[in-house]
Amino acid sequence: GAGVSQTPSNKVTEKGKYVELRCDPISGHTALYWYRQSLGQGPEFLIYFQGTGAADDSGLPNDRFFAVRPEGSVSTLKIQRTERGDSAVYLCASSLQGATYNEQFFGPGTRLTVL
């Protein structure tokens, strides 16, 4: 499996619940990104990791959103007290060193539905 993988592919939850979304990047890719895509829109940036550290989290909409990448590989996006407006497809991407001259490769996404 050479591509970016994300689990689960679909997640349905109730308003107020906590969810975790997982991303497994391409092996050897040090840069990892999370994006969120609402229906009919392009993806919007959430957070960027270089190695283990969040190099730029300015896209996170509020403090209910948090992401970690403790070992510099797998990342988890965590959403507390989910709201209906959080419903979207959450996309993860990785690139070799950060996308200055490298492509970002995207996973299939996790479709989150908050009822």
Add this chain to the structure above:
Amino acid sequence: SQQGEEDPQALSIQEGENATMNCSYKTSINNLQWYRQNSGRGLVHLILIRSNEREKHSGRLRVTLDTSKKSSSLLITASRAADTASYFCAAYGNNRLAFGKGNQVVVIP
């Protein structure tokens, strides 16, 4: 916030025809990337053009970049039914890709 803006938003063409999409962006960039998306899920990377490049080719794809006008175009030649998808431009700068709303392209067999 969305930075790229594609034009036109929806395009319907006959198989074999060429499809052209335009994109504009607002800030300085390191590179600009085009992606294809089917059924609202995973994005497939098509081509990357650096800020110091003006034109790039990959198979049936041709991308141009005009940094003075902050615009890019994607040309798909000899379109096929399998090219039916949404196409997004994404400007890379400031640690992120800034995507437009996308072009829905339908290729009629």
